[in-house]
Amino acid sequence: MTTHLKGESTLAIAKLAKLAALTAITSALVGAPAWAQNYPITGTQRDTANLVAQRGVPLSDLAANAPERYTIKSGDTLWAISRLYLKSPWRWPELWGMNIDEIKNPHRIYPGQVLILERKDGFARLRLEGTDQGEPPTVKVEPRTRYEMLGDLALPTLRSSIIEAFLAEPIIVDEAGLKSAPRIVAAQDSRVLITRGDRVYARGADGSPLLDDQPKDQHFRIFRNATPLKDPGTGEILGYEAQYVGKAVMARGEGSTDAEDGKGKTSQAVVPATIDIVGAKEEMRVGDRLLPEPPRQLQTYTPRAPAEKVEGRVVSVYGSAVINAGQNQVVAINKGTADGMEPGVVLAILKDGARIVDKTDGGSTLMKLPDERNGLLMVFRTFERVSYALILEITDGVRVGDRLVNPRP
Incomplete structure (x- = not known):
């Protein structure tokens, strides 16, 4: 954790800066604390890095305009940095291998650190500026209170924000999967097109009512259709892709009540579940299907070549x-x-x-x-x-x- 305190003396700030610098370097070079990000490193990736560490990367594998000196910025990724130095960015374990003695974990490098490119005997290596002199680089401390977890600043291999929007959108189901999901059966005021802020009514399928029986709010993703995905070579159907159209939350569960049929006769009538639309990618309509919203996946993506021929x-x-x-x-x-x-x-x-x-x-x-x-x-x-x-x-x-x-x- 780095801490910045307003109104401290010059001496206190200097000590704090040194502590922050030591913490950052220690996290990057000898492993981050237990609360830092802990992304997996495969045995193959480590073996590749160790092999490169023995001699470096051939100069022929360096990118044409590989910088001699590069300061890591917020928003950088290992993929982007690999692209700066290597002709093939997915070979990032080799970038790690160029600097494995100083970066024990490639997922824990931080903005502000400076990479230095060194060429010798036909091979290239990277090092962190300042680490060969035994002193951490100077860290400037702003005069205001701020708390930051260094683990949160570690660079991911690829920005997952690009992918997050798609994680819960497309879904592959079998031919009958979507037909057995709960469905929207009506909308308020007999609306044909439904969007965010609207209230709709839904029923479960196959005799299973849509019940409000969970301790927490039930959230749903709304899907339409099930388009077959065919193999371009064989024409075989590999699965059915459901089209994502929106998000909803349950207000009341499905039930039943006594109702008159207009002739004085009373019978049981279904009371559909009440659903509020809280997000819309496009307009929804009666007949669209509801599936439980999956838990959010906090995942990092480590680009790598496949182990087998594909x-x-x-x-x-x-x-x-x-x-x-x-x-x-x-x-x-x-x-x-x-x-x-x-x-x-x-x-x-x-x-x-x-x-x-x-x-x-x-x-x-x-x-x-x-x-x-x-x-x-x-x-x-x-x-x-x-x-x-x-x-x-x-x-x-x-x-x-x-x-x-x-x-x-």
Whole structure:
């Protein structure tokens, strides 16, 4: 924890600055305290880093404009820093290996630290400025009260804020999964289109009433349709993607009451559950389905190459009105947990080579130009046979059917 106190003497502030600096360096170089972020490091990543640590990274693997000196800024990620120094940013364990003696945990480096690039005998290494002199760098302390947890400032490998919006949106269900979920049956004032702030009524399916029987408020995600996702190569249906349209919270559970039918006869009538719409991606309507809102996942994504050979395809571009996907957009791919997919796996996107006629040989020979790498994507959410991936970088638009392979080492 760094602490800044208004009105302290110059001596006290100097001592405090030194303590803050020592805390930051200790966290980065010999492991952060127990309350700091504790992201996983795989054995393969550590082995790669240790191998690089023995000699450094070949100069041929450095990015063309790798900076000699770089100050880490708030908002930086290991992916972004790797991109500065290496030709392939997903090889960030090698960046760690260049500096493994000083950075014991690559997930715990902090804004304000300075990286120094050193070249020697055909290899490159990184070090933290000041650590070779045994003294921590100077930390300037502002004259105001402030408390910060250094663990909260540690750099993630990739900013999860880009992905968070998609974590609970697309959902893969089986053919009957969505049909068995509770549904909106009516809206106040017989409204056709429903949006945030509206009150609607819902019923459970298959004879199971929608009850308010939980100790906490029940929150729901609202979905529509179930679009089949087909493998571009085989045409096989891999699953059904439900379209996310909004969020809701239960006000009252489903019940029953006595009601007259207009002829003086009394019978039991269903009283649907009362649901308040608290968020809308687009307008909802009667018939849309409700699924319990999943718990928020606080997850870091560590980009890495797959351990095994992968050959996949882009199944769909997320978003009904989108044909081509660009950087930071989401696509579904035809590989899931059954194929060994895990969050963090990076795949290369290949652009299909054009089919043209060779006009130089005097004939009409048909040629197929080689497929070329078009960019990189990273898997962040997996289902059994389908995964969702974020496009990290791209040269041209991504289309359904584009091939996916292991990135080049």
